[in-house]
Amino acid sequence: MTATVPRPSRGRPALSALRDRVLKVAELITTPLLPADYLDLLDPLRSGAALRGRIEAVQHETRDAATVVIRPGRDWRPHAPGQYVRIGIDVDGVRLWRAYSITSVLGRPDGCFTITVKAIPDGKVSNHLVHRTRPGTVVQLDQATGEFVLPEQRPAKALFVTAGSGITPVMGILRNQVHEARSTSGMDVVVVHSAPTADDVIFGAELRALAAAGSIRLVERHTAAQGLLDGAALAELVPDLAERTTWACGPVGLLESLERHWEGEGIADRLHTERFRPRVLVTGEGGTVTFGRSGRTLDVDGATPILDAAEDAGLLMPSGCRMGICYGCVLPLREGAVRDLRNGEVTTAAPGDGVLVQTCISAAAGACDIDH
Structure with missing residues (x-):
């Protein structure tokens, strides 16, 4: 009896070769673009593509600040509250990148996240996002990053000091963790926020609602009438600040004043700061x-x-x-x-x-x- 030796299957190599030929033909037809370029037009948020997001809504918070709702691509990974994301957007034909804190709760039912942007004088990207961007705009994204987050072991007493758009990373923390931590572990939270007037307080209504519910103790400093906030003024507003682990975000002048005060009190290790611009020391x-x-x-x-x-x-x-x-x-x-x-x-x-x-x-x- 003669044994029959089976031939190696040629199905998979044949299919692979056919696929390669189809792709080459598609590339010839679509030149100078590639088939992937057309896929980007049809499904820019698809898995495996460059990470992008689509702006779903722009919700104005104050006269010069807005929350931008972004639906991220399928490869987006969850962020930690307090982190920021880099956004690449085309402004007048030029792609510009900026970093913005994420302000939304984790696990939104719609799968989106939010950034909240304050338009600054001569700020190309911030003014574009606040005043000119429309829903449907596709932006480039990086994964979220940053160290301005709460530790796993929550402090018993926390202080957040913010000014202007410095409230944005803190709101990301407050919405996700602080009010929950207070109810479960007795975390005592004070928020001191500085803005020119009450109407200029980003998230003003939400912060006041958190305070009314007892989730935080809120202190507002309206600089147009009360002057700038600094380390000495803060010590009067929060007499037990030496007992609190503190997170601060805002203009460089405020942060430097706080750092001097904390160093003078010998508690510099209890202060964590987040800067939107580097500290310029030597020119x-x-x-x-x-x-x-x-x-x-x-x-x-x-x-x-x-x-x-x-x-x-x-x-x-x-x-x-x-x-x-x-x-x-x-x-x-x-x-x-x-x-x-x-x-x-x-x-x-x-x-x-x-x-x-x-x-x-x-x-x-x-x-x-x-x-x-």
């Missing part, structure tokens, strides 16, 4: 910045980050957190010198050195050439 004379591949040369002062100067001149720049944390703005310094605005450290490069610099926290320290 220099500035200089000429050349962007070799773009063919542009700018005269920049010693206090302006190279990233800001380039964007103001209309150059499309890589960017991220804009605080020197994420390294999304790094570019090669081909030649010259730049100064780190946070500590005054000068970085120099000669041709061929291969030095990388963060443009969001670096200013010109004389003539320099950026490979961009």
Whole structure:
């Protein structure tokens, strides 16, 4: 009896080859675009694509602040309350990236998350989002990140100090964790918020409702009538602040005042701060910045980050957190010198050195050439 040796199955290789041929034909038909480009038009939020979101609504909070509701792509991962997300949006034909705190509760039934944006003078992205963006706009996203979050072991007494849009990461925490923690573990929460007037308080009605329900003790400081909030004023408003673990977010001047006060009291380790811009400590004379591949040369002062100067001149720049944390703005310094605005450290490069610099926290320290 002769044994029959089965032939190897050719079905799978044949199907794979057929698929490859179909894709090649599709690429020829759709050139200069790729089939994936058409899929992006039909389903920009699909799994496996670049992470995007679609703006579902823009809800105005105050005269210059709005909550933007975003439906993220299918690869979006849950955030931790207090974290921020980088948003890439096209403004006047230029894609710009900014970081905004997430203000929504976890696990919304509609699958969306929210950011709340305050329009600042001359802010290209913030004004666009607050005043010009319409539902249906597709934006680019990064996964959420950030360390401005509550620890797993909640403190018995907490203090949140905010001013202006600094309330946004704190509202993300309050909505998700603080009122629940209070009811389950007796967490004592004080919120001190500073704004020019009562009408300028972002989330004012919701904060006051939390206070009325006993979830928080709310102290509002209306600076138009009461003056700016600082460490000394805060100590009067919250006499037991030395007993509280504190989270603070707001303008640099406020945060620096709080840091000095906490250091003077010997409790600096109990203060956690979140900055939307880096602290500028040391500036220099500035200089000429050349962007070799773009063919542009700018005269920049010693206090302006190279990233800001380039964007103001209309150059499309890589960017991220804009605080020197994420390294999304790094570019090669081909030649010259730049100064780190946070500590005054000068970085120099000669041709061929291969030095990388963060443009969001670096200013010109004389003539320099950026490979961009």
